[in-house]
Amino acid sequence: MGIQIRSIAPSEFLQWAAVLALAFTETSPKDERERWKREWEDESQIGRCLAAVEGRDIVGTAASECFDLTLPGPAVTQASGVTAVGVVPTHRRQGILTRLMQHEMDGAAERGEAVAILYASETLIYGRFGFGPATLHAEYTIATDRPDFIDPTPPPGTLRIIDGQTALKILPPVADRHVAVQPGAIRRSAPWWNAWIEEGKPQDGMSERFYVTYANPDGDVEGYAAYRGKGDWSRGYAHDTIRVNHLIATTDRAYSALWRYLITLDLAGEVTASGRPVDETLRWLLADSRRMRTTWLSDGLWVRLVSVPAALESRRYTAEGALRIGVRDAFRPENSGTYLLHGGPDGARCRRDAGAPDIELDVARLGSVYLGGVSFSRLARAGHVAERSSGAVQRADAMFSSPIEPWCPTSF
Numbered sequence: 001m002g003i004q005i006r007s008i009a010p011s012e013f014l015q016w017a018a019v020l021a022l023a024f025t026e027t028s029p030k031d032e033r034e035r036w037k038r039e040w041e042d043e044s045q046i047g048r049c050l051a052a053v054e055g056r057d058i059v060g061t062a063a064s065e066c067f068d069l070t071l072p073g074p075a076v077t078q079a080s081g082v083t084a085v086g087v088v089p090t091h092r093r094q095g096i097l098t099r100l101m102q103h104e105m106d107g108a109a110e111r112g113e114a115v116a117i118l119y120a121s122e123t124l125i126y127g128r129f130g131f132g133p134a135t136l137h138a139e140y141t142i143a144t145d146r147p148d149f150i151d152p153t154p155p156p157g158t159l160r161i162i163d164g165q166t167a168l169k170i171l172p173p174v175a176d177r178h179v180a181v182q183p184g185a186i187r188r189s190a191p192w193w194n195a196w197i198e199e200g201k202p203q204d205g206m207s208e209r210f211y212v213t214y215a216n217p218d219g220d221v222e223g224y225a226a227y228r229g230k231g232d233w234s235r236g237y238a239h240d241t242i243r244v245n246h247l248i249a250t251t252d253r254a255y256s257a258l259w260r261y262l263i264t265l266d267l268a269g270e271v272t273a274s275g276r277p278v279d280e281t282l283r284w285l286l287a288d289s290r291r292m293r294t295t296w297l298s299d300g301l302w303v304r305l306v307s308v309p310a311a312l313e314s315r316r317y318t319a320e321g322a323l324r325i326g327v328r329d330a331f332r333p334e335n336s337g338t339y340l341l342h343g344g345p346d347g348a349r350c351r352r353d354a355g356a357p358d359i360e361l362d363v364a365r366l367g368s369v370y371l372g373g374v375s376f377s378r379l380a381r382a383g384h385v386a387e388r389s390s391g392a393v394q395r396a397d398a399m400f401s402s403p404i405e406p407w408c409p410t411s412f
């Protein structure tokens with residue numbers, strides 16, 4: 001029987017979500033699926049849910065969400081955030097995901113979303129579709145037995161613990177100010193915030209989620225942390241685990257004040273924070289920085305240039321320069337070709353060009369360097385970038401590098 005790829009009707013959402021759970025071999029309680037449906041209905045997102053259908057059965061799922069993605073500059077582009085990808089175990093390796101991804105990329109191009117982004121469950125899946133890892137995620141575990149900061153004086157200002165409903169009012173504008181300057185970050189919608197606060201109940205044997213804000217001496221909120229705790233008395237003394245869910249700071253003093261709060265919580269033995277940037281400044285604040293260990297490091301956000309010239313024109317460039325980039329794109333061959341990019345701190349122009357390229361690379365590698373967190377020279381050393389004119393890789397590095405390490409604090 002043939003497989004058809006189509007959008008789902010809202011009445012099919014719960015069945016569609018159950019198929020996704022099956023693909024992930026996960027339980028998906030009905031109330032959770034209903035909450036998800038409400039969130040996506042509010043965002044008019046259900047029209048962007050694709051299904052691979054065989055007869056009356058859904059055998060594959062994929063969806064996308066339109067995000068404002070911050071680019072180096074800072075600048076903003078509308079990105080297609082691909083999510084909810086799954087194929088039922090009986091139908092794997094028959095090309096269903098490939099067809100779903102063709103629909104996803106065509107849809108993004110039609111809507112004018114020049115960039116697609118995603119988080120990958122496995123590293124080997126998405127390179128063939130032109131995605132490259134563009135940010136890293138780290139997890140840090142901080143032993144709290146020596147919590148001293150190099151500067152013993154905490155920043156002036158006020159820490160305040162707030163409940164979920166208050167958090168819903170106070171946190172979004174703070175997060176938005178952070179997103180506006182953080183390359184790789186995406187702006188969260190009101191339905192996202194509602195769903196996130198709803199998920200704040202106790203889970204996985206951990207406490208409910210607690211919210212703490214930092215306000216400067218004028219009373220302006222400059223950052224927040226959200227965390228859960230789990231008691232552990234098995235050693236005969238308290239050695240609780242604190243799991244930091246989010247720590248967002250728009251100023252250095254907010255950053256320092258919030259970390260001090262978390263690391264000095266009574267009864268805590270260790271503080272774990274995952275999904276964090278690789279350039280976490282905390283290491284440079286702690287007197288005994290070895291107490292902070294990197295316990296996980298992995299790829300974070302993957303990026304795909306759906307339209308090469310539109311994507312390259314959307315961001316700003318650290319150094320003024322011109323570069324002819326030869327791009328290979330096997331999955332969307334219409335993207336393949338040579339592009340002349342003129343870019344600088346104030347903007348960029350990019351168009352197809354008949355000249356010989358200065359550098360050549362696959363579109364997935366261009367996705368990796370796009371946010372400025374991976375250098376062309378590193379990819380060249382790994383054999384992924386070919387330098388065709390002398391000095392071009394160095395020039396590309398100077399243009400594309402970002403003074404702020406790209407990081408996406410939000411999963412989707």
Ligand SMILES: CC(C)(COP(=O)(O)OP(=O)(O)OC[C@H]1O[C@@H](n2cnc3c(N)ncnc32)[C@H](O)[C@@H]1OP(=O)(O)O)[C@@H](O)C(=O)NCCC(=O)NCCS
Binds near residue numbers: 086091092122124128
């Ligand atoms: C990942 C998944 C969606 C792939 O679906 P699929 O329909 O089997 O994929 P396709 O048949 O279109 O595969 C296309 C190619 O990718 C390869 N591929 C697919 N999944 C892969 C994986 N997990 N690891 C390595 N290669 C993979 C296939 O072998 C095939 O290669 P080929 O073109 O050389 O033959 C499916 O296996 C799945 O649902 N996995 C569990 C849930 C999951 O991880 N989802 C992704 C969330 S980000």
